[in-house]
Amino acid sequence: MVVVTNSQMKQIEENSLKYSMSMKRLMENAGSAAAMFIRRTMEVDGKFCTVFCGRGNNGGDGLVVARKLYESGANVVVVLTDGDPATDQAKEMMELIAPMDVALVYYEKEDPAYLKERLEATDIIVDAIYGTGFHGQLDEKHRKICELINGTTAQVIALDVPSGVTCDTGFADEYAVIADMTIAFDSYKPLHVLPVSVGYCGEIKTADIGIPPQAHEGIEGQFILVDNEFVFSRLPKRRRDSHKGSYGKLLNIAGSQKYMGAAILSTMAAMRAGAGYVTLASTKEVCRTALPSLLEAVMLPLKQGKEGHISYESLPEILEALENSTALLIGNGLDVTQDTCRLVYEVLKNAKCPVIVDGDGINVISRNIDILKQTNCNIVLTPHMKELSRLTTLPIEQLKQDRYTIGANFAREYGCTVVMKDAYTATAGADGRMYINTTGNAGMAKAGSGDVLAGIIGGLAAQGIDLVTAAAAGAYLHGLAGNYAACKYSQYGMLPREIIDQLPKVFLHNDR
Ligand SMILES: NC(=O)C1=CN([C@@H]2O[C@H](COP(=O)(O)OP(=O)(O)OC[C@H]3O[C@@H](n4cnc5c(N)ncnc54)[C@H](O)[C@@H]3O)[C@@H](O)[C@H]2O)[C@@H](O)CC1
Ligand SMILES: Nc1ncnc2c1ncn2[C@@H]1O[C@H](COP(=O)(O)OP(=O)(O)O)[C@@H](O)[C@H]1O
Ligand SMILES: [K+]
CATH class of the missing domain: 3.40.1190.20 (Ribokinase)
Incomplete structure (x- = not known):
């Protein structure tokens, strides 16, 4: 199994731009693929869905998922955990969702009681706070958010990475999101195989996000799961005509x-x-x-x-x-x-x-x-x-x-x-x-x-x-x-x- 690190993934993404792929297309594909996995695994129509989006590209993927789930009949609320999106492509996804009947909630401005109530009624949570860009520990605010997510009975779907887990080391903050399903974009990353972090991922699915195979050329997997x-x-059978020498x-x-x-x-x-x-x-x-x-x-x-x-x-x-x-x-x-x-x-x-x-x-x-x-x-x-x-x-x-x-x-x-x-x-x-x-x-x-x-x-x-x-x-x-x-x-x-x-x-x- 090929497992790529954060920087290798960035390289693959960059390579794909040479094959007429764009960051926006990749994000659209990632979100669409994730929404498809969710639809395949659980009933979406008429369900309550809460999508937690950070400011980075992971959050942008979350905005796409929110739009797709809304189009599939779900009642969707997006919680912006850190304000408006910061990357160009995530901003574009925000513009696409704005006219829809999807509630956009700013975590800091929202009444905690509303959020609590909403989560109690939520069937599906999408975790798009942090992806491969996260490293280190969660701050107090994000710990609280993750605690809220982990405290519900909803199905938790993490996009690429359960928030709070560091991609290349698998090191998980003690409050990291514990997902029921993690959708790995394009390739497995170290956290998806490392023993310290697999427990946070739940079931792991890889989503094809349209990166052409050529973009992977020259990228050698650095992590190998020994099985x-x-x-x-690699251990040859002993030859019948061999001797102790x-x-x-x-x-x-x-x-x-x-x-x-x-x-x-x-x-x-x-x-x-x-x-x-x-x-x-x-x-x-x-x-x-x-x-x-x-x-x-x-x-x-x-x-x-x-x-x-x-x-x-x-x-x-x-x-x-x-x-x-x-x-x-x-x-x-x-x-x-x-x-x-x-x-x-x-x-x-x-x-x-x-x-x-x-x-x-x-x-x-x-x-x-x-x-x-x-x-x-x-x-x-x-x-x-x-x-x-x-x-x-x-x-x-x-x-x-x-x-x-x-x-x-x-x-x-x-x-x-x-x-x-x-x-x-x-x-x-x-x-x-x-x-x-x-x-x-x-x-x-x-x-x-x-x-x-x-x-x-x-x-x-x-x-x-x-x-x-x-x-x-x-x-x-x-x-x-x-x-x-x-x-x-x-x-x-x-x-x-x-x-x-x-x-x-x-x-x-x-x-x-
Ligand atoms: N690699 C690819 O080919 C693609 C990546 N996409 C998405 O992009 C994600 C990566 O996006 P980004 O690089 O924007 O990063 P993230 O969205 O994962 O993280 C957001 C920001 O959090 C900050 N951060 C890191 N550690 C922190 C900490 N301990 N406390 C507070 N903030 C911290 C980082 O500086 C980063 O800017 C992937 O996981 C995936 O979801 C998709 O859009 C599709 C294509
Ligand atoms: N909880 C554990 N699960 C799996 N393997 C373990 C566990 N604890 C120890 N081991 C394995 O046992 C071995 C202990 O090695 P070491 O500490 O050098 O022992 P010693 O030097 O006393 O022989 C290592 O191979 C380690 O991976
Ligand atoms: K995530």
């Missing part, structure tokens, strides 16, 4: 005395994701302890430092193992010590294969972010929100509002892929795209789930699957296996290790 088709069209070698540098489980979970997950060989490089003690649970893994036991972590003296052995690896996973349960810092930096500088950095690997990088610019390999970072905050030195609150832009900028600046783990994980690809994941559940909010994800991505990357796909597909598989685990063991009772146990079921259901 089964996306994942399994066909599926790559993952080197997993993980674990310390404090965090042994992280080494076990990540290694196990990588094996379950189909890698040919997985080598666990860890302290002797971790390797010895892990062996009974990791019978199929290769062990690279290393010298232990004073604090129970992998000693820096082990660097030569690690670099030798790295030579033969098709992917590297580094960071799970490593601990942050002087030794592990030096180790991570040196390994990253020497790696030539794809690298996945998780957990303490990320924490170590956050202390010296420029290390990312001194590498010769493709890197995936898998930070949760706190780790992303350390990496970007931005507060979590800001990340929550704008992590798509921030993540994309970070990925571009450092030339890496960033898996932003959260209830809804989003992967910012080094290719400039944003991959949105919707699988997973709150039963996964337990220590160890992230180690499982890192292992899955590492296992996929080792097999030669390109890193962005490995990251986006890994998050999807992880969440789906987590959903199976929750069905079997409940969200309260499930354990991260059971996400790994359910991974085969995900593959089985998809003939892999």
